[in-house]
Amino acid sequence: MMVIVVNLVGLLFIALVLWWFLxxxxxxxxxxxxTIDVVxxxxxxxxxVIKAKQGQTLHLQFLRKDExxxxxxxxxxxxxxxxxxxxxxxxxxxxxxxxxxEFEFTCQMGMYRGKLVVE
Amino acid sequence: xxxxxxxxxxxxxxxxxxxxxxxALSAVSGVKQATVNFAQRTAMVTGDVTPQxxxxxxxxxxxxxxxxTGPPEEAESNESKEQAxxxxxxFQRFWVAGSAGAVLMLLDMMGWLPTLNTxxxxxxxxxxxxxxxxxxxxxxxxIYRNAWKACVAHGATxxxxxxxxxxxxxxxxxxxxxxPQVVPGLAQHVYFEASLIIxxxxxxxxxxEIRARGKTSEAIQRLIGLQAKTARVVRDGKDVDxxxxxxxxxxxxxxxxxEKIAVDGEVIDxxxxxxxxxxxxxxxxxxxxxxxxxxxxTLNKTGTFLFKAQRIGKDTALAHIINMVQQAQNSKPPIxxxxxxxxAVFVPVVLVASIITAMVWxxxxxxxxxxxxxVTAVTVLVxxxxxxxxxxxxxxxxxxxxxxxxxxxxxxDGDALQQASHLSTIxxxxxxxxxxxxxxxxxxxxxxxxxxxxxxxxAASVEQGAEHPLGEAIVKAAQEKLIDLQPMSEFNATVGxxxxxxINKKTVRLGNQSxxxxxxxxxxxxxxxxxxxxxxxxxxxxxxVEDELAGLITVAxxxxxxxxxxxxxxxxxxLNVLMITGDQATTARAVAKQVGIEQVIAGxxxxxxxxxxxxxxxxxxxxxxxxxxxxxxxxxxxxxVGFAIGSGTDIAMESAGVTLMRSSLHGVADAIxxxxxxxxxxxxxxxxxxxxxxxxxxxxxGVLYPFIGLLLNPMIAGAAMxxxxxxxxxxxxxxxxxxxxxxMQRQEGAA
Numbered sequence: 001m002m003v004i005v006v007n008l009v010g011l012l013f014i015a016l017v018l019w020w021f022l023x024x025x026x027x028x029x030x031x032x033x034x035t036i037d038v039v040x041x042x043x044x045x046x047x048x049v050i051k052a053k054q055g056q057t058l059h060l061q062f063l064r065k066d067e068x069x070x071x072x073x074x075x076x077x078x079x080x081x082x083x084x085x086x087x088x089x090x091x092x093x094x095x096x097x098x099x100x101x102e103f104e105f106t107c108q109m110g111m112y113r114g115k116l117v118v119e
Numbered sequence: 120x121x122x123x124x125x126x127x128x129x130x131x132x133x134x135x136x137x138x139x140x141x142x143a144l145s146a147v148s149g150v151k152q153a154t155v156n157f158a159q160r161t162a163m164v165t166g167d168v169t170p171q172x173x174x175x176x177x178x179x180x181x182x183x184x185x186x187x188t189g190p191p192e193e194a195e196s197n198e199s200k201e202q203a204x205x206x207x208x209x210f211q212r213f214w215v216a217g218s219a220g221a222v223l224m225l226l227d228m229m230g231w232l233p234t235l236n237t238x239x240x241x242x243x244x245x246x247x248x249x250x251x252x253x254x255x256x257x258x259x260x261x262i263y264r265n266a267w268k269a270c271v272a273h274g275a276t277x278x279x280x281x282x283x284x285x286x287x288x289x290x291x292x293x294x295x296x297x298x299p300q301v302v303p304g305l306a307q308h309v310y311f312e313a314s315l316i317i318x319x320x321x322x323x324x325x326x327x328e329i330r331a332r333g334k335t336s337e338a339i340q341r342l343i344g345l346q347a348k349t350a351r352v353v354r355d356g357k358d359v360d361x362x363x364x365x366x367x368x369x370x371x372x373x374x375x376x377x378e379k380i381a382v383d384g385e386v387i388d389x390x391x392x393x394x395x396x397x398x399x400x401x402x403x404x405x406x407x408x409x410x411x412x413x414x415x416x417t418l419n420k421t422g423t424f425l426f427k428a429q430r431i432g433k434d435t436a437l438a439h440i441i442n443m444v445q446q447a448q449n450s451k452p453p454i455x456x457x458x459x460x461x462x463a464v465f466v467p468v469v470l471v472a473s474i475i476t477a478m479v480w481x482x483x484x485x486x487x488x489x490x491x492x493x494v495t496a497v498t499v500l501v502x503x504x505x506x507x508x509x510x511x512x513x514x515x516x517x518x519x520x521x522x523x524x525x526x527x528x529x530x531x532d533g534d535a536l537q538q539a540s541h542l543s544t545i546x547x548x549x550x551x552x553x554x555x556x557x558x559x560x561x562x563x564x565x566x567x568x569x570x571x572x573x574x575x576x577x578a579a580s581v582e583q584g585a586e587h588p589l590g591e592a593i594v595k596a597a598q599e600k601l602i603d604l605q606p607m608s609e610f611n612a613t614v615g616x617x618x619x620x621x622i623n624k625k626t627v628r629l630g631n632q633s634x635x636x637x638x639x640x641x642x643x644x645x646x647x648x649x650x651x652x653x654x655x656x657x658x659x660x661x662x663x664v665e666d667e668l669a670g671l672i673t674v675a676x677x678x679x680x681x682x683x684x685x686x687x688x689x690x691x692x693x694l695n696v697l698m699i700t701g702d703q704a705t706t707a708r709a710v711a712k713q714v715g716i717e718q719v720i721a722g723x724x725x726x727x728x729x730x731x732x733x734x735x736x737x738x739x740x741x742x743x744x745x746x747x748x749x750x751x752x753x754x755x756x757x758x759x760v761g762f763a764i765g766s767g768t769d770i771a772m773e774s775a776g777v778t779l780m781r782s783s784l785h786g787v788a789d790a791i792x793x794x795x796x797x798x799x800x801x802x803x804x805x806x807x808x809x810x811x812x813x814x815x816x817x818x819x820x821g822v823l824y825p826f827i828g829l830l831l832n833p834m835i836a837g838a839a840m841x842x843x844x845x846x847x848x849x850x851x852x853x854x855x856x857x858x859x860x861x862x863m864q865r866q867e868g869a870a
Contacts (some may be wrong), residue, residue, distance in 0.1 A: 009476040014471050021275045021467040042268035043276045067205045068265075068325070069332050070277075073449055073513075077124070082449035087201055090533070108451075108513040110462040111276045111505060 035071075038114070040064040040071050040085060045105070045114035054100045060093045070107050078103045083100050123365040124170055128155070129183040131230035137356065143180035147172055154432075161187065163364045170864050176208065191736035202329055203577070209326035213319045213733040220315030220834075223247070223657060224588045227312065235299040244296045251311040252289065259318040275466035277506050279580060281321050283470070285314040288833065291493050304488030310497075311831070316502055316838035324841025331848040335514060337855065338521025339448070342441050345397055345416040350381030353425065370428040374419045382415040383430035391422030398440065400527025400789075401781035438781075443531070448517045452533035455512030462509045469816065471505040476820040491821070494833060498819040502836035503812060507843040511804035514851040519797030526859055527780040528790045535776030538760045539743065539794035544735055545689055545787065546754075548728070548746035549700035549707060552764050552784065553686075553714055554676035556747075558588050560596035561657055564648045565670040571603060574670045578662050580605040581620045581627050585612060589658060592674050593629075615701045615724040619756035628663045631703055632721075635661050645671045656709030658659060658702055667812060682712040690715070696738070699728055699754075703849055728754035745787055762787050790857040796857050804847045 038060050039046045049091050052058050064085040065072055075082040076095065095116070103116045128140065140162060140765050144153035150166040150173075162184065164173055170186040177184040192457065218769050225233050233240035256263070259281070266282035269275060292309035295302050349360050353371040363381050366372065371387070374380055380393070389766040392404040395417045398850050405412055413426050416437045432438065477496040484491045516533060523530050530536050551554055580596035582590035583604055602851055607620040607627075617630015628635065632649075634643050640663045642649070652673040662669045691695050697718045698711045707721035720731055728744075735742045744751065744758035755761025755775050763775035764782060779786035822827040 006481055007478060010474050010481075013474050017467055017470045017474070020270075021273060021470070022464065024273055025641045043265035043278055044272040044274050046268050046272070047272070069202075069329055070509075075449070075451075080450075082446070082451075084445060084449060096263055106463075108449075108509065109276075110458075110509055111466075113463070118376070 002081055007078045035059040037061045037063065040066050040112070042066065043068075043071075043112060045074075045112060048114045049117060050114070051117045051119065052092070054097055056097050058095045058097055060095065060115075062093060064088070064091070070111060073108045074105055074112075075106045075108060078101065082108075088098060122167070123163060123165045123361060124168075124173065124786060125187040125362070125364065126164065126173060126177065126184040127168070127187045128162055128177065129185070139180055140177060140182060142174060142524050146240040147176045154364075154367075161364070163362075165365055196516040199333060206329040207327045209322045209329070209830060212258040213323040213326065215319075216254050216315045216322070217319035219251070220312045220319060223251075223312035223315065235296060241296055241299070243623060243770055245293075248289070248293050248296060248309070248311060255285065255289065255314055255318060258322055262318070262321065265623045275470065277466070277504070279466055280469060280500045281317065282504055283473075284497045284833070285317050287493065287500075288314045288317075288497050304485045306490035308490060310493075313497070313833045313837075316834045320834075320837040320841040324845055327841075327845050328439060328848055331852055332514070334852055334855065335517045335848070336448075336521070338518075338525055339441065339444055342437070342444065342524065346437060347379040347381040347416060350376075351378075364432070366428055366431050368428055368531045371425055372428055373421050373423070373425050374413075376419060376421055380413050380415055380417050380419060380426075382428045383435045384413055384428045386411045386413060386424050386426045389422055389424030392418055392420045394418040398437065398527065399780040400786070401783065420652070440524070440529065443529055444520055447520045447532055447536075449513075450516070450534075451512055452516065452537035452798070452801065454537060454798070454805070455516075455533070458508055458512065458805065462505050465503070465505040465508065469500065472503075472816060472820065473497075473499040480821065487853060491830075494830065495819065495821045496829050498833045498836045499816055500841055501833055502814075502815045502819040502831070504808070504843045505812075507808040507811060507847045508805075510844055510847045511808050512801045514848055515797055515800040515804060518851045518854040519793055519800070520853060522797075522857060523790060523793045526786070526789045526793070528786050528793065529780065530790065530794070531776050531780040535760055536794050536797060538741065539777060539791055540623075540798040542694060542743040542791060543743050544695040544697065544740040544759060545696045545700050545743045545745060546732060546735070546758070547686075547716070547784070548744075548751055548754075549698055549710060550566050550676060551782075552745050552746050553682050553698065553710060553716075554678050555782075556588060556676065558592040558658065558674045558676040560592055560672060561675045562648070562652060562673040563670065564645060564673075566644060566668055570668045572600065574672070575600065576602045576605065576661060577622060577627055577664065577669070578629055578660070578672055580607050580622050581610070581618055581629055583607065584609075585618055587612075587618075588676075589674050590618065593660070600772060604618065625665050626807060629660050629672075631659065631869075632661065633703075635663055638663070638666070640666055640668055642668055642671075644668060648673075650705070653703070653705035654709055656706055656713060658706050674798065674842060676712055678710060679737075679782070679784065682784050685788055686714045686716055688785065688788040689791075694743075694791075698734075699723055699731060701725065725750055729757040732757045737783070742786070743791075745784070762790065792859040793857070794824050796854060800851060800854050804850055807850070808843065808847060811839075815839060815843075822850065 001032050012049055014074055034057060036050055040062060062074060062085050067087065071085065073082055073084055083091060083092060098117045100118045105114045105116060106112060127705055140155050141153050144150055144162060147168055149168040150164055152165045153162060155162045174184045226399065233243050235241055235244060236251050262278045264284045265276065265278040269279060288310040292311055295307055299307055312523050347363055350363050350366050351358050351360050351373045352366060353373055358373055366382050371385065372381055386407050388409065390408045393407050393413060394404045395414060396402055398414060398417060407424065415435045473496045476499050477492040480491045480495055519536065520530055547553055553737060563571045563575055565571055575597050578851055579594045582593045605622050607622045610620040612618045613634065616634040617628060619626060619628040628638060635642055642661050646670055657673040657675040660672045660674060662672060671792050686696055696716050697720060698707065698716045699720045700707045701723055702721055704721040707719045711719045723731060728751060732744055740756045743760045743762060744754045745762040745764055746755060747764060755763060760777060761775040762777045762779060764779045777790045819831050821830050
């Protein structure tokens with residue numbers, strides 16, 4: 001009995017981890033305006049999912065409050081942008097959204113992750 | 120009283136704010152000039168005003184400001200101060216948690232801790248556990264906070280692993296204290312010391328990493344430090360020393376011997392020799408006469424001169440270089456993209472691995488199962504280090520790009536860096552690349568009734584309309600001999616072949632043999648002179664008047680002093696070196712021979728160079744093309760890596776993957792050697808990080824236990840993890856000591 005319970009709990013945890021970290025989605029913030037504030041703090045970008053419209057020019061105002069060196073660069077692979085984020089200062093990243101699709105933005109190591117959804 | 124004030128602006132969020140703040144400041148009475156620097160978030164105000172009035176004006180515009188007393192680059196150093204403070208606090212946490220953990224470990228080893236069988240023993244342990252929890256929050260609060268926030272946002276980071284590992288160890292231990300009867304006797308062990316020591320080691324690793332990272336950006340710090348702080352500007356006939364930010368376009372700046380040039384501009388009076396080595400890597404000072412361009416941050420050596428400011432602030436060459444190097448440092452070579460896919464799923468995969476480990480120990484492990492489950496699962500969480508993997512490439516790129524910039528080589532991005540490291544063929548343009556690009560007339564051979572002076576006069580008269588360096592050489596020779604030029608009309612140039620014009624109603628043609636032959640003019644009568652000049656690498660320009668050969672003018676472009684040595688270096692690197700030129704074959708071969716190049720492609724029109732590069736690529740060669748950024752742009756773009764040479768401090772990076780700020784060909788070899796060293800470093804780092812994780816995780820899971828009884832202590836795993844990312848950073852730092860020239864000498868010595 002015990003054996004079955006422990007194994008089931010283990011499998012449940014595995015499913016939970018995979019679902020939560022890899023397959024479920026965070027809430028998106030819709031870019032109503034052209035400018036969105038993105039805070040880099042505690043290992044995450046807030047908001048981490050940004051929705052925007054194709055053809056729009058998006059201004060992302062990054063404010064890095066995170067002191068860890070990992071946070072110091074944000075990379076938009078698709079747009080070939082990598083921007084240094086000074087600590088406690090707003091740094092703007094301007095994107096011309098010519099194509100639709102999902103584009104990730106990450107720290108250099110891909111640990112901090114955010115997504116830009118262009119519709 | 121007139122003064123210049125610098126304000127630090129707050130709440131300034133977009134470039135659009137620049138205008139509104141400038142307008143607000145300019146509207147203040149007494150203000151003569153107000154300029155806002157968006158990048159530095161500063162405003163420079165000149166006029167007869169007090170800072171309080173200015174700050175009020177900024178506040179009315181919806182922003183805030185404070186008076187800055189130091190120079191604006193303080194922002195940069197403030198940030199490094201903050202980083203240093205962060206490192207110090209991490210060291211502190213390391214000491215506190217580390218010593219507490221060590222004391223606990225010692226007590227345990229000495230057997231001075233009570234057993235859990237008694238109420239008093241349980242109480243003592245509960246007390247120790249509570250203290251441990253407080254210390255864990257102190258040493259790892261930031262880690263738990265980050266892990267939680269990331270988790271809420273569906274993210275998993277390094278912190279997730281550490282937080283789960285140490286948290287699970289503590290929670291299990293406290294459970295054992297509260298309910299010892301539930302846990303089998305053998306598993307009745309507490310792991311408080313492990314939690315503390317793991318956190319201490321993680322803090323230590325992070326602190327050391329911050330310090331080591333600071334060193335990686337040394338090159339860029341040095342560039343930023345090059346900037347002059349003040350400028351001596353002539354205003355109302357008087358010399359005034361003003362901060363560099365207050366210099367405006369058109370200001371006349373005076374520079375004395377030994378002084379740094381403040382901004383970019385054109386010399387309008389006086390002259391001197393200027394040391395530009397800090398930007399170009401060119402060791403010899405450069406002469407600056409009236410009309411010459413001077414570059415901010417370079418050092419005036421001997422004379423005094425006045426120059427007119429033409430580029431200031433973010434438009435100066437130095438600012439461009441800093442910007443480019445920073446951009447390049449942030450880019451990734453393609454090899455690193457492989458890692459990105461791995462690190463995206465790394466942490467969730469480790470979490471799963473840890474759960475599986477626990478399940479396996481539970482199902483087939485020895486007694487006490489629960490103890491083994493916990494130890495192995497925690498060790499797996501703690502040993503895994505995605506940071507080392509993710510850091511491997513970026514950190515080496517930062518150091519490598521900086522290293523290249525130090526020797527006057529600007530590499531555009533990670534792609535160019537990686538390509539440059541495995542080139543197989545280098546194609547060198549002749550004029551301006553192998554040669555100085557400043558041709559001069561070396562011989563005049565008139566025929567028939569023509570004399571040297573008259574032949575030169577007619578030729579120069581035609582060429583006065585040309586912008587080609589060969590034409591300029593002829594005009595210059597005529598000017599030196601004080602020959603007056605004649606009016607010409609109907610000028611017509613056939614690119615790469617020749618020019619023609621009307622003088623005294625006669626058609627005059629200047630060009631190469633094939634072009635004259637196409638116009639049915641025979642040049643056989645000058646064969647002997649032509650052959651001799653061509654053998655010496657001189658360019659032949661035949662002159663024909665009314666379809667009759669009038670003579671020959673030979674022009675030579677001196678070969679750069681170090682060209683032969685640089686070509687030898689390239690060949691020593693195993694590269695196939697070719698020369699390409701529009702010149703005729705004999706001349707081209709003569710030049711090639713002098714610098715040690717065997718393969719020559721001659722008689723190529725400028726637009727044909729790209730085709731030749733393409734042809735080489737079709738033979739599976741990875742081609743680097745070296746030329747000037749303007750005429751050779753199509754070929755530079757076609758090549759796998761384009762090297763724009765000697766563009767000096769005027770940066771034409773559009774078509775080139777690599778810009779060489781000095782005119783020496785050694786820059787090409789330097790760029791390749793630095794790229795190779797950087798790529799090698801990245802590979803070492805990637806390999807190390809991959810091996811570390813793919814060996815470390817299974818060992819931590821206990822795969823060796825059934826064979827040799829080896830089970831990793833979670834604390835050892837913590838130390839290994841902290842060491843692994845530090846090793847990556849330290850390995851990248853080794854690149855800082857790499858010097859391209861020394862590396863070559865070593866290689867030659869070995870050969």
